């Protein structure tokens with residue numbers, strides 16, 4: 001599976017949802033997640049994210065992110081079309097510690 005990681009928080013560009021062939025993105029207030037059981041591992045979303053927040057679970061230490069994506073994809077609504085990103089998205093791109101301070 002691919003997962004959305006913390007750099008999505010407050011950037012939320014949503015370019016990713018446009019390309020997913022199985023519509024497996026779910027939307028929280030400040031970020032999106034991928035449902036790990038629905039993702040078919042096609043990889044097309046990874047290069048679409050301007051914040052480089054999407055990673056394959058084959059990268060090291062991704063178990064926590066897989067579980068994070070699973071947990072919230074079961075709680076949040078599905079998102080299948082792009083929306084305007086937050087006006088201050090750029091300010092948050094690359095910021096450290098967003099999970100601790102800006103996730104809600």
Ligand code: SF4
Pocket residue numbers: 001002019020021022023024025034038039040041042043044045046
């Ligand atoms: Fe969707 Fe493919 Fe990205 Fe998985 S890897 S979330 S199936 S676009």
Ligand code: F3S
Pocket residue numbers: 004007008009011012013014015016017031032048049050051052053054
């Ligand atoms: Fe987030 Fe990147 Fe998608 S910032 S909403 S994972 S395009």
